[in-house]
Amino acid sequence: MPRYRHVSLQGRNSDRHARASPISSDPRFPTPVPLLTQAPVKFTAVRHCDFVCCLLLLATAGCHATESATVPVRDDEPIKADRHTAPALTVRPSVWPTTVRTQGTLVADEHAVIGSKVSGRVAETMVDLGSIVKRGEPLVRLDPVDFELHVERANAQLAEACAAVGLEVSSDTRSLDSESIPFVQVEKAIWQEASDALARLRNLHEKNAVSQAELDKQVALTRVANARYEAALRTVDENLALIQSRRAELAQVKQDLKDATICAPFDGVVQQRHLAAGTFVQPGTPVATVVRIDPLRFQGRVPERKATLIRVGQAIRIHIEGNPEMINAQVVRTSPSLDPSSRSLQIEAEVSNPKSVHRAGLFAEGYVEVDATATTLSLPENAVGEFAGVHKVWFVKEDNHIGIRTVEIGRRLPQRLEIVSGLAEGDRVLEQFTDGDHRNSELLTRHE
Template identity: 40%
Template sequence: MGCESNQPAPTKKAGETLPVLNVETLTVAEQTWPRIVRSQGSLFPDEEATLGIKVEGRVSEVHVDLGDVVEVGDPLITIDQEDFKLRVKQAEAQLAAVRSAVGLKPGDPLEKLVPENSPPAREKKAEWDEATANLERAKTLYKQNVMGQAEFDQVVSFEQVAQARYASALNGVREKVANITVQQTQLDLAREDLKNTELKATYPAVVQKRLVAPGSYIRMGDPLLVLVRIDQLRYRGTVPERLSTQLEIGQPIELKIESVPQRTSKVTRISPFLDQLSRSLLFESLVENPDRELRAGLFAEGRIIVDPDQKAIVVPISSVVQFAGTEKVWKAVDGTVKMQEVLLGERRGDQIRILEGLQPGDVILRTAKEGRPGTLSAAEPQPSAAEQTKAKT
């Protein structure tokens, strides 16, 4: 900050007249000085997944490699499909057989089937009807004493057997209907297994690791690829315990990353616990990265604006001089210029905050290196930067 050497300030000798200083001055005033909390952290991928496959078999083709960009639906790995295609054909044949057994034609919905109208049931129903007709005739002959008791009992027995066979036929049809459902499920599973022989991307990502090669035999769930999503990154930073209560979701944050233009974001997540070792609080912020310019793992510095409307006394850095190990400004009191010790705060660009030593309305020299004990000329003090901005608006 200091632009002057640590030389003692000139003092007025007895009978000496102070020189008249024709220098530029400014009137101290409060201005908006947003309160900022600083943090350090790194960028992490929005999603990171180690992919496996739902079937086992021999890898026939690997479609991607390290660093490849994949979109939704892009094939990643293909398992040899011959065995799975045969299983689909087998399931289709078994389903067709059980459908034919109850009279369903290809394409007929299962709901169309009425058990009473199926061929097996109709056959047994016809036999029962015949037995019932024979029983009615036998009853007439029995009443006329034309038929003996043994013969009549035999006709009654035939009718009961026919009725039981019809009921059994209905139960058999219902069992076959249930079997059709089972075979349809087996076919669906066979088709699903065939579909699962090709591993596809489910979200836009970049291949971070490739863990398999063509010809490898893999089992269900074996790790094959590691994908990371970096079109959106997560900045994870920390703030010290003393500032943790000032952090809130939605607060704007400015990220400074080496060799990359400044990025802006908002606080999206805050950890419910402080780290016991570092006594710091972890938070996250989403960083849009549609062109994938940023890489996961980059170091970043964050500036979180916790109070955008905070007011403070701010002066140009050129107004401050270091003298005798302290920071001072040249202050005009009743037209006389003298040094005033100040306590400095944060510096931003070419301005610095004054914590102690000045009050709104004080007049100081704009350029400290022009200062020396003396009296001001009749020139009016210049307004501060805040007052100039207010005048323009």
Template identity: 35%
Template sequence: MKQSFRGPELRIARWAFGARSVASNHPRAALLAALLAALAAPTLTACRNPDAGAQPAQDTTAAPREKPVVRFGKVVTRSLPQTLDISGTLVADETSEVATQVAGSVVRVAIDVGSRVKKGEPLVVLDASNVALQSQSANAAVAQARAKLALKPGESPKGIDPDQVPEVRAAKQSMELAKAEAERVKQLYDQGAVPQSTWDAARTQAQNAAAQYDAAVNGIRATVASLTSAQAQAGLASKAVADSTVRAPFDGAVAEKRISVGEFAGPGRVVAVVVRDNPLRLRIDVPEADIASIEVGKPVNVSVAAFPGRTFPGVVKRIGASLKESSRTLPVEAEFDNSDGKLRPGLFAQGQLTLTGESRKAILVPEQAIGSSGSSARVFVKSGDRVTEKLVKTGRKIDGLVEVVGPLSEGEEVAIDKVDELADGIEVATAQ
């Protein structure tokens, strides 16, 4: 069989043939020609069979992918009350910057951030040594004045009769005796039985006794005034002692602690911020076009990012008196029960406010059917043996269903499991 050589094969063949020709004329070259022919043989073989050293090809045909088995649920419609989409920040029902009313060094701090407190519980305690001494001094002055007035325990100095005070009563008796004696001497003087000097002495003594009585009465009145002042001082001192313990103004939680043990606090120093976090308030700005549909007592439902999938119910409590000129919106406040303490002031809430008026038809799908596609919600609708992805906007959650707005119709079937594994147009098998 005739062989055809090309390229490298031709060059090698020519070189081997030339070597054999030389060997025929030169015996010494015979051995060299044989070696060259042996070396050329595998090269020629490789050139003639380029696939001789190749490995057998791998079978790259992939096994067919199994269809995901998916359960489906029905798209339904219901009549639902009209709602308004709302959003806002939850705030505390009350916030108090609790401050000191007296000066003193801090000897104890009974709270920290997040502490739950009851109304009247101690927050911060100041050194009360000085005000306690002032209170003792004022109480001693009160006791002294009451003793001088001969007041019984619990008896008030108001409307006291000075003549009932022993000191005044004695002065009055002396005055009456001196007056009686002066009248008797006057009669004797008029009869000429006693000299002028005796009458003058009796008259002077009666005048002195009357002056002493008046002084005693005025002294009692001054003592009553002193008692009133001492009682006021004692009250202030007692209040200062009580105010040295800063107490919670209402039930709530500590949002901030602003003082530590050893610091000196002057009057008006804020030591803590306490918030009443039950109930919580939500400020809602209602557009002008919807204000006629707002009523106190209407339900409000919101959700927060901290508790995905959970709805918190509330109710409209207050409606503003006038609209904001800048935004043409009416401020409305809703309240939310927070007995379980799950919500926190400052959380951003989104939800719906129920309006007055006729109900409207709404499309709902099972909660499990809602998936996510970036920032949008999506569902997968059954279409033969495939599923079609449709983007929707979600709304209220009712009895395991979610209100949606999108290209869906009642009676269609949507995937309710493996939603995150599905893609638009893929084949699926229906779970039996």
């Protein structure tokens, strides 16, 4: 009978197979049967059956190991329902005044290019770009030397004219009596003497005491005296007129001296300074540009098809670029005619700007309220979501399930949006548009 021997594979391979076996340490299973090697290898029937049983046991152990790795499902764990809890609201009409939209610009209430009234050289500039000035505050000062000399000369000429008639410089010419002036009194006395002499000669001529030639001579002398007297009176009138002229000249040069200091005509801000010290200016030369920005004027244009709806006194809400808040104002001026090139009506509103927050030149949009009692469908801003320019709401269906619906929005108010299409009166939507997919979810709360 041939002899058989067991041969076990020792080394790394046998150890690795022993460690990898899931049942190698389980006492319920026998120790793995070592491999038998013989050339040729032969088994008895008993040995062959043992080997087959070991293979079956290994397969059974692997199945148990697989089943034990599966996570069991608890029978008492509740299954999550497809439901959503959130407040809802009903779409209803709300008061939303009908408005006419207009685009425009904020412009300065007053804009003045200040020029010089007199000729002269600039001695000093007191303002620059952005300087805040009050009415009467100096902007530029010219060299006053020439103007002061002109004032002195005018004073001297006035004093000369007053002295000619014996009048004080400060005296009123209307109270002057021409007969009281000395040279007038002299001429009047000569004329009276000649008149008396003529009267005496006429008496003597009647008595043939004097000749006709002597009488004619006296008549001529009397006429000359009378003419000189009249001339003296006219001279007084000329001197009085000259005094008035000298006083006007004095007032003019004093005004020139005053105008040598160029002042702001109103409260405002310096937009531009046109010259510097040392510049020689002529009358009309610009020295600075001053604008008044409190209030500002909103100038907008309304299309022709809506121009008939605009009236002075209507409320207007103005949105200034870069300012999130709306400004309430009134339409204060409208053009009497439409611009033929743009077929639009120009309107103006005043925007209060006490702290100079807004600046002239800003772009602005105006909404003129033409019907304050109009209504429209609207929703809170939080109820509407936006993605890629598309606006959507969570819509509550009749069966109380949630769906998504696209809407078109129109005008905007703070925290509220006008719904142009996509919803009807009585529809229900979620009060808050949130991220996530709530479609076909059941709404658990009733609408408000």
